[in-house]
Each structure stands twice: as C-alpha cells, then as structure tokens.
Amino acid sequence: MNSNRKCYAVKNKNENIRAESRSGRVFTAISDWVLDNGGVVYGCVMSDAYTAEHIRAVTKIDRNRMRGSKYIPSHINNCYSLCAEDLSTGRQVLFSGTPCQIDALKNFLSVKKVDTTNLLTMDLICHSVASxxxxxxxxxxxxxxxxxxxxxxxxxxxxxxxxxxxxxxxxxxxxxxxxxxxxxxxxxAYPLHCFKCYYKNCNRVSDITIGDYWGIDKLDPEFFDNKGISLVMLNSEKGEDAFSACSKELEIREHYLIDSLQPPLVHNYVIPKNRTRFYKSLNRxxxxxxxxxxxxxxxxxxxxxxxxxxxxxxx
Ligand SMILES: Cc1cc2nc3c(=O)[nH]c(=O)nc-3n(C[C@H](O)[C@H](O)[C@H](O)COP(=O)(O)OP(=O)(O)OC[C@H]3O[C@@H](n4cnc5c(N)ncnc54)[C@H](O)[C@@H]3O)c2cc1C
Ligand code: SF4
Known part of the structure; x- marks a missing residue:
C-alpha cells in the first residue's frame, strides 16, 4: 500500500444528529446532498419482520430508516434493476452497501450496459454479516x-x-x-464466503468507503469523544467531489491510512474450529x-x- 495514502476522521458538527447514526453520520451528510439535488438513495433498512432489506429512497424520511448498522445480510430485492432505471433516466444515484453488494451492482450495470456517470457508490468496512x-x-x-x-x-x-x-x-x-x-x-455465525472475502483490503470497489474510526482515541485524542467518529476513504474523483460538497457540516481531520488500519482492511478472519458444531446447534x-x-x-x-x-x- 502507498504509505502516503490519506484517510479522514469525520464527525458531524451537530452532536444531536450524530446520535442517530452508527458512527460520524457521513452517510447522512452525503445522502442529504444527493436527495437535495433531486437524486435517489439506496440502502439497508430493518423491516417490520426484523429482516434487513435494501430499499430505494427519494425522501429523507425513508433515508433515515437506513441509518444504523444491521449486522445481518441485507436482501437486495429489486434494487439493482431500479437503480439501472434511475440511471437510465439521468437521475443521480447514491448506492450504499457492503463491498460485495457494490461490486455485484457494478457488474450488473456493466452487463446491462447502463451509463454510470451519475452513480455514486459508498461501501462499508465490513467485518462480516451474521446468520x-x-x-x-x-x-x-x-x-x-x-x-x-x-x-x-x-x-x-x-x-x-x-x-x-x-x-x-x-x-x-x-x-x-x-x-x-x-x-x-x-x-x-458468519457464512463461509465471508471468511474468503475479496474485499478485506484497502483496494476498495466504491467511490467512498466508510467505517468506524477505531484507534482514533490514541491517534488523535482531542478529536475522540465516544459519540461516533467515522473513518472515510475517498477512492475516486467522484468520491472526492461528493465529500467536499458536503464538508461544511462536518469536522474533518486528515490522517495516513497506514496509521488507521483495522483487521477488515487487512485480512480475512480464520474459521473457528467449532463453527460446524455451532451451526448444528443453531439449527437445534x-x-x-x-x-x-x-x-x-x-x-x-x-x-x-x-x-x-x-x-x-x-x-
Ligand atoms: C455488517 C456490517 C459490518 C461492519 N463492520 C465494520 C467493521 O468491521 N469496521 C468498521 O469500521 N465499520 C464496520 N461497519 C460500518 C459501521 O458500523 C457503520 O455502518 C459505518 O461507519 C457508517 O456509519 P454512518 O454513521 O456514516 O452511517 P449510518 O447513518 O449509521 O448509516 C448506515 C449505513 O450502513 C448501511 N447498512 C447498514 N446495515 C447494512 C447491511 N446489513 N448491509 C448493507 N448495508 C448496510 C446503510 O445502508 C447506510 O448506508 C460495518 C457495518 C455493517 C452493516
Ligand atoms: S465480509 Fe465480504 S463477503 Fe461478507 S458481507 Fe462483508 S463484503 Fe460481503
């Protein structure tokens, strides 16, 4: 990895608003900007049946349901097709999800030959999803x-x-x-494919990567406040432009990525020896x-x- 590569520690200036999101509320800041410009946001919500589901949002009320991490796999439903339709009509789209979901979306759009000029993608640093x-x-x-x-x-x-x-x-x-x-x-409790994940590294598939800034308490103790600090990686010009467009409401500190690594940015996890026994027990x-x-x-x-x-x- 390029040792000069930068990343950002980010928190929303408004502490009350920050409380509603998992970490520093970067997703909300960027999706606000997309919605305010007449765009569409895709992301994961908790359904009434307590399953995780991807939905399409054109209002902040629906988008707000996407806030917060759900540590189980999200059903993508018909969101890839809807996203293709939105892009074909020239709308700006923000699609958020795990790296494997973003990669699958990009493959889908490539096969369908959809123009992705107006697509902004945001992936999470992903530990894994539980059963x-x-x-x-x-x-x-x-x-x-x-x-x-x-x-x-x-x-x-x-x-x-x-x-x-x-x-x-x-x-x-x-x-x-x-x-x-x-x-x-x-x-x-992770599926086997999460132990062979292609995305547990710093080569990101999306325009913007977000996660929790673990280690910020030691790296930048003044900035740390236990209310949620996001780690942001900008992986393309599109990502940089979107981030700078909504940076007014954010407090931002620049750091080196090499000083900010956490396991899911470096390697896969080892399959626990008792996983098979656990899954048998899970069924029973x-x-x-x-x-x-x-x-x-x-x-x-x-x-x-x-x-x-x-x-x-x-x-
Ligand atoms: C399964 C999972 C594992 C994670 N593992 C790590 C980790 O190891 N290290 C780390 O630093 N961060 C991890 N995160 C990311 C972190 O918890 C926050 O989601 C991220 O920092 C966003 O914070 P925020 O305040 O900007 O977003 P919020 O306002 O909280 O918005 C949540 C965002 O996450 C998306 N999302 C929520 N649940 C899912 C899901 N099940 N599938 C797909 N997308 C979802 C929503 O669409 C939305 O974009 C993980 C998140 C998930 C869902
Ligand atoms: S760990 Fe990898 S394969 Fe598993 S959900 Fe996350 S990105 Fe997808």
Whole structure:
C-alpha cells in the first residue's frame, strides 16, 4: 500500500444528529446532498419482520430508516434493476452497501450496459454479516412473543460509540444485552464466503468507503469523544467531489491510512474450529443454550444487564 495514502476522521458538527447514526453520520451528510439535488438513495433498512432489506429512497424520511448498522445480510430485492432505471433516466444515484453488494451492482450495470456517470457508490468496512437465523432466535428470545417496538443493533445512545450492546424495546420496555454481539464477534455465525472475502483490503470497489474510526482515541485524542467518529476513504474523483460538497457540516481531520488500519482492511478472519458444531446447534437449540454453550460465562453479563434495564423501566 502507498504509505502516503490519506484517510479522514469525520464527525458531524451537530452532536444531536450524530446520535442517530452508527458512527460520524457521513452517510447522512452525503445522502442529504444527493436527495437535495433531486437524486435517489439506496440502502439497508430493518423491516417490520426484523429482516434487513435494501430499499430505494427519494425522501429523507425513508433515508433515515437506513441509518444504523444491521449486522445481518441485507436482501437486495429489486434494487439493482431500479437503480439501472434511475440511471437510465439521468437521475443521480447514491448506492450504499457492503463491498460485495457494490461490486455485484457494478457488474450488473456493466452487463446491462447502463451509463454510470451519475452513480455514486459508498461501501462499508465490513467485518462480516451474521446468520439471520441467529438474529431471529435472539429477537424471539428477548421478545417472548410480545410486541417489539424497535431494535438497535448497537445502542450508542445508552452505552456510547465504543461499546457494542443491542437494545430491543419490547412493549415499551428497553432490554439491552450483548448476547448477539458476543456471538457476532466470536466469528462463529458468519457464512463461509465471508471468511474468503475479496474485499478485506484497502483496494476498495466504491467511490467512498466508510467505517468506524477505531484507534482514533490514541491517534488523535482531542478529536475522540465516544459519540461516533467515522473513518472515510475517498477512492475516486467522484468520491472526492461528493465529500467536499458536503464538508461544511462536518469536522474533518486528515490522517495516513497506514496509521488507521483495522483487521477488515487487512485480512480475512480464520474459521473457528467449532463453527460446524455451532451451526448444528443453531439449527437445534434456542438462543440461551447457544450462548451458554459457545460463549464463556454468558449468563453473568446477560442477565445482569437485562435486570438493570428492567429496574430502570419499573422506576
Ligand atoms: C455488517 C456490517 C459490518 C461492519 N463492520 C465494520 C467493521 O468491521 N469496521 C468498521 O469500521 N465499520 C464496520 N461497519 C460500518 C459501521 O458500523 C457503520 O455502518 C459505518 O461507519 C457508517 O456509519 P454512518 O454513521 O456514516 O452511517 P449510518 O447513518 O449509521 O448509516 C448506515 C449505513 O450502513 C448501511 N447498512 C447498514 N446495515 C447494512 C447491511 N446489513 N448491509 C448493507 N448495508 C448496510 C446503510 O445502508 C447506510 O448506508 C460495518 C457495518 C455493517 C452493516
Ligand atoms: S465480509 Fe465480504 S463477503 Fe461478507 S458481507 Fe462483508 S463484503 Fe460481503
């Protein structure tokens, strides 16, 4: 890698707005610019059935549903075809997703011979996606058949940006735990292709790459605030132009990429030895049993956090 390659630490100047996004709200800033210019935005939302789905948005209300990371695979639905239609009519399009989704989109548009002049792509630094079955078991386990009001895969508002805890609101009661994230980071629940990912490196497929700026607390302690800092890589002239067009509302610090690397920018993860056993258990056991079998001392972390949340709500 070119050791002079730059990247950017970015946060939105408005802290209240930043709270709604996973990291520094770069996606919102760039998608605002596209929507304000009459463009279209594609991205991932959580459906009413708690699956991750890609949708097309022409309003900020729909776009806002794309905010926040959903750590499961997103169904692309008919978004590639819709995107081709939008581009064919001359509309500006921002398409956001995992690197493999962006690469697939570009292949699709190339086969269909679509003019991509007005296409801006944004990919995520991608750790991997977890089994949707695991997510379903987790949600069912916490809700116990009751109504779910909302889901936050990574609750930044209550626990800060660095922590990784989910919060699910079940009939008005906030239940927070790190049950799902503990399994996510154990690497047990990823599909096999995520261990052979072509995109875990610095050769990016999109115009702009965004992620969490891990390590910024040490690299630039003054800038760090545990409210969400994005790492931004600008990979093309189009990406640079879009970023500079919406930079007024952002606080930006320039760094060397070589000082800002994290594992998904460098290498694939190793398949855990007990992954096959985990998947057998996933087909058979409920979430509690999975957690007890595969994560060290899960009950302590898990029940304590739930009981604290319940106590707060009762008060
Ligand atoms: C599965 C997954 C793994 C990730 N792994 C890492 C990592 O290892 N290191 C790192 O630094 N950052 C990772 N990220 C990215 C990071 O969590 C933030 O999504 C990113 O920094 C954007 O922050 P934001 O505040 O600008 O965007 P937000 O306003 O939070 O917007 C979220 C953006 O992510 C997209 N998105 C959300 N979920 C999905 C999904 N399931 N599939 C496709 N697109 C989705 C939305 O379309 C939107 O563009 C990951 C994200 C996901 C979804
Ligand atoms: S890890 Fe790679 S293959 Fe898996 S979802 Fe992310 S980009 Fe796609």
């Amino acid at each position: 949707p079955k695991l997510w379903r078991k987790y949600v069912d386990h916490l809700s116990q058949g009751k109504r779910i009001d909302c889901v936050d895969f990574r609750d930044k508002k209550n626990f800060g940006w660095v922590a990784h805890k989910e919060t699910i609101v079940v009939e008005g009661v906030e239940i927070s735990s790190n049950g799902f994230s503990d399994i996510y980071y154990s690497d047990l 056991d409920n979430f509690d049993i999975l957690l007890k079998k595969f994560i060290k001392r899960p009950e302590l972390i898990y029940t304590k956090i739930i009981s604290i949340a319940l106590k707060i709500v009762k008060r």
